[in-house]
Amino acid sequence: MTAFVNPTLAAFVGQLSGELAFAQVQIRQEAEGFTLRHIEDAGAPGESLRAIGIEDLRLLVQTTVTDAFRPLKSAPNLRRGWRAHAADTVQLGIALDHLYPGAIADWFAAQARTPQVTHYREFTARQTGMYRITTLPDDYRAAQITRACCDRRFCLKQRLWTVPGLDTDVVADKSLIPCLEPCALMMEFVRKAVRLEKEGELSAAISPEEVRRLQEKLDRPVSSIREADFESAENPRRLLLLQQLARRD
Numbered sequence: 001m002t003a004f005v006n007p008t009l010a011a012f013v014g015q016l017s018g019e020l021a022f023a024q025v026q027i028r029q030e031a032e033g034f035t036l037r038h039i040e041d042a043g044a045p046g047e048s049l050r051a052i053g054i055e056d057l058r059l060l061v062q063t064t065v066t067d068a069f070r071p072l073k074s075a076p077n078l079r080r081g082w083r084a085h086a087a088d089t090v091q092l093g094i095a096l097d098h099l100y101p102g103a104i105a106d107w108f109a110a111q112a113r114t115p116q117v118t119h120y121r122e123f124t125a126r127q128t129g130m131y132r133i134t135t136l137p138d139d140y141r142a143a144q145i146t147r148a149c150c151d152r153r154f155c156l157k158q159r160l161w162t163v164p165g166l167d168t169d170v171v172a173d174k175s176l177i178p179c180l181e182p183c184a185l186m187m188e189f190v191r192k193a194v195r196l197e198k199e200g201e202l203s204a205a206i207s208p209e210e211v212r213r214l215q216e217k218l219d220r221p222v223s224s225i226r227e228a229d230f231e232s233a234e235n236p237r238r239l240l241l242l243q244q245l246a247r248r249d
Contacts (some may be wrong), residue, residue: 118181
């Protein structure tokens, strides 16, 4: 009996054209199924990569190469050195859901003539309780916060939602995985940015020396800093926001 294939997954497979880069994963269609590997291992001999099962991918994506926890699966820090084989389309769907949960459904939704995207102002207007302060940043500041939070150094999702004055991302800069609305991590970052502004940190003048120091820290991030630890002065998103403020870009 042929296994049922979800139409969403079938549509995705239909546009593979033999090979496709999906965020940090290369998918290659073969005579019998599909092979998956890290895109930076695309040219590596198959025997040089560790063969893992589809279910092993669930564990693989939990940590970085330094064993730091990966709360954001779309972060560009997926481990290298592995290869997996999906025997059919159903197994491919399972593999991709382990690697990038919900990504295929979001990809399919983004193919609609008018994708159901929730933009920043619409999304924050719905927030209650402690997240109501996410409505406070003006468009300029909200755009700065968004650029810092959603930079490709931190997330490979193609942002389709907008802030007035800030365009959407393009596939070439990010990936085929769309982002249809601000995420929980973004909301936490906005909350912290509002507090930093109230404390005067986002309005203080920053010297050229400080800008260089910020860049050095961004180039050598502290691996022990948790993704959403915005209280830490070493958090990369926080550093990038301060740097963007200094450059006024």
